[in-house]
Amino acid sequence: MVEHTQRARLDYVNTVFVVGSGKGGVGKSTVSVNLAVALAQRGASVGLLDGDAYGPSIPLMLGVRKRAASQGTGAVLPLAERKEIAPEKKLQPLLRYGVKVMSVGFFIGEEQAVAPMPDVLGLLIRQLLYSVNWGELDYLIIDLPPGTSEPQATLCREVQLDGAVLVTTPQDIARIDTSKALTMFKNGNVPVLGVIQNMDGFMCPHCGERVEIFPQSREARVQLDDLPLLGRIPLDPSAAAYSDKGYPAVVSMPESPVAQALVDAAEQVAASAARLKRVSAADEKEKGDTEEKAQTEDERED
Numbered sequence: 001m002v003e004h005t006q007r008a009r010l011d012y013v014n015t016v017f018v019v020g021s022g023k024g025g026v027g028k029s030t031v032s033v034n035l036a037v038a039l040a041q042r043g044a045s046v047g048l049l050d051g052d053a054y055g056p057s058i059p060l061m062l063g064v065r066k067r068a069a070s071q072g073t074g075a076v077l078p079l080a081e082r083k084e085i086a087p088e089k090k091l092q093p094l095l096r097y098g099v100k101v102m103s104v105g106f107f108i109g110e111e112q113a114v115a116p117m118p119d120v121l122g123l124l125i126r127q128l129l130y131s132v133n134w135g136e137l138d139y140l141i142i143d144l145p146p147g148t149s150e151p152q153a154t155l156c157r158e159v160q161l162d163g164a165v166l167v168t169t170p171q172d173i174a175r176i177d178t179s180k181a182l183t184m185f186k187n188g189n190v191p192v193l194g195v196i197q198n199m200d201g202f203m204c205p206h207c208g209e210r211v212e213i214f215p216q217s218r219e220a221r222v223q224l225d226d227l228p229l230l231g232r233i234p235l236d237p238s239a240a241a242y243s244d245k246g247y248p249a250v251v252s253m254p255e256s257p258v259a260q261a262l263v264d265a266a267e268q269v270a271a272s273a274a275r276l277k278r279v280s281a282a283d284e285k286e287k288g289d290t291e292e293k294a295q296t297e298d299e300r301e302d
């Protein structure tokens with residue numbers, strides 16, 4: 001395991017977690033958006049950073065596709081630096097459904113065919129963490145691109161992440177790729193809060209019954225099943241239709257099973273992150289107490 005002594009704590013946010021998957025198209029952005037809005041609906045102050053330069057879909061899912069001229073195009077921070085810049089020079093996030101939103105898509109353009117090179121993605125995510133005027137946040141949710149490359153590596157190396165949420169679908173192929181993401185976070189010493197299984201059954205628009213669509217996984221079961229299951233979200237065609245128009249399920253169809261499952265998942269994520277923080281604070285205190293005791297004993301011996 002790699003030691004990460006230099007990782008910076010983002011001082012403007014209480015809890016920062018990433019949403020990742022091994023595979024594309026499993027619903028990671030859908031989950032990120034709905035978690036963010038559900039947490040904001042509970043009264044939390046929430047930021048959502050879309051870190052997926054290859055397919056930034058969060059602007060579309062929140063109906064914030066256009067970047068206004070006032071979005072701070074003039075704000076320039078030397079890419080590799082983490083120095084403090086004045087709030088008025090920072091980029092302003094967009095506010096939607098009570099969530100502060102920033103996306104790499106605002107900079108590279110949604111229709112642009114060529115995505116930045118992987119090493120640029122790490123620099124870009126750092127830029128957005130430090131040069132956006134996030135204000136004080138309870139939660140910052142970072143939606144990652146699929147896979148285990150950049151900007152994941154930069155984030156794991158440089159930022160103290162409070163947790164990772166893994167999103168998968170029930171099939172073997174998705175779960176095997178997701179277990180690779182799990183290994184990446186474990187190696188990076190990032191606590192994994194659990195897994196959200198999306199498209200888990202289909203809500204039939206005709207009979208309203210839940211129907212299984214994918215064969216249940218046999219492989220990668222052990223690794224992922226050791227993780228807490230934070231939610232099982234059914235596939236609902238209306239949720240996809242609303243999402244494409246900028247209305248997340250928790251806003252557009254709050255009574256539906258898909259929205260209820262997402263709200264429950266948000267609660268589980270928040271509870272799990274809070275639990276981990278308490279454990280880690282207790283560990284830190286114990287470490288401090290032990291060091292203090294050892295120092296006192298050394299002084300006595302002297």
Ligand SMILES: Nc1ncnc2c1ncn2[C@@H]1O[C@H](COP(=O)(O)OP(=O)(O)OP(=O)(O)O)[C@@H](O)[C@H]1O
Nearest residue numbers: 024025026027028029030055234235236239240243
């Ligand atoms: N539970 C669901 N019910 C219905 N549609 C869903 C559900 N989850 C995701 N979708 C739809 O599936 C498509 C892919 O979802 P999404 O963009 O969230 O996946 P992703 O894992 O973020 O993809 P990418 O690899 O591009 O980042 C979208 O059209 C979305 O609306």
